[in-house]
Amino acid sequence: MTSGDNLRATTGADLLALSPVIPVVVVDDADHAVPLAQALLRGGVRVIELTLRTPAALAAIENVAREVPEIVIGAGTVTAPEHAEQAAKAGAAFLVTPGTTDRVLDAADATGLPYLPGAATVSEVMRLAERGLNALKFFPAEAAGGVDYLKSIGGPIPHVRFCPTGGITPQTAPNYLALPNVGCVGGSWLAPKDALNAGDWDRIETLAREASQLA
């Protein structure tokens, strides 16, 4: 990973080091993506995960990759093999999956991009580690057992590190970030739907600034 304006991630471990919080964003309007990315950057957050949950997502990724090169743009909600290729074509610099299947992993590998595969159980974590994947998304973090669960995984499997995501808040994030096997957390709270729809970029900048200072 390099720093400054060329901040990039080449491995899963790099992805965990980009920011204390990876904003997980659902965009309904591709035109929101560029001002959103700019607001996150002003707030000190240099990474964004745009979920492939909406028809606007791929165009949104394309817009950010083209117009805001200073931010590291990733595609989330990669739940099918074809999503990986589509996201890479749109300009995504990394991929995130909520869970894993062999076909999705193969497709993610084929893009050559770094990615965070999702896992929620010890066996899933072990299977991914066998494949050499040691930087994972822990999803759904709160529902699957939260901080205590992750702490327990760190006993037998200390070399795997996580980006827990799902149900995390600005209040609970520091508890996760204090664990040695957590590199960052993911959260949608940085880009609330009402702020996006209202074009309230100042609010998003403020939320980003607060998140970037969590450690």
Ligand SMILES: O=C(O)C(=O)C[C@H](O)[C@H](O)COP(=O)(O)O
């Ligand atoms: O879409 C995906 O790929 C997911 O895996 C789910 C998201 O990461 C969470 O929905 C974000 O969770 P919240 O911060 O609780 O809103």
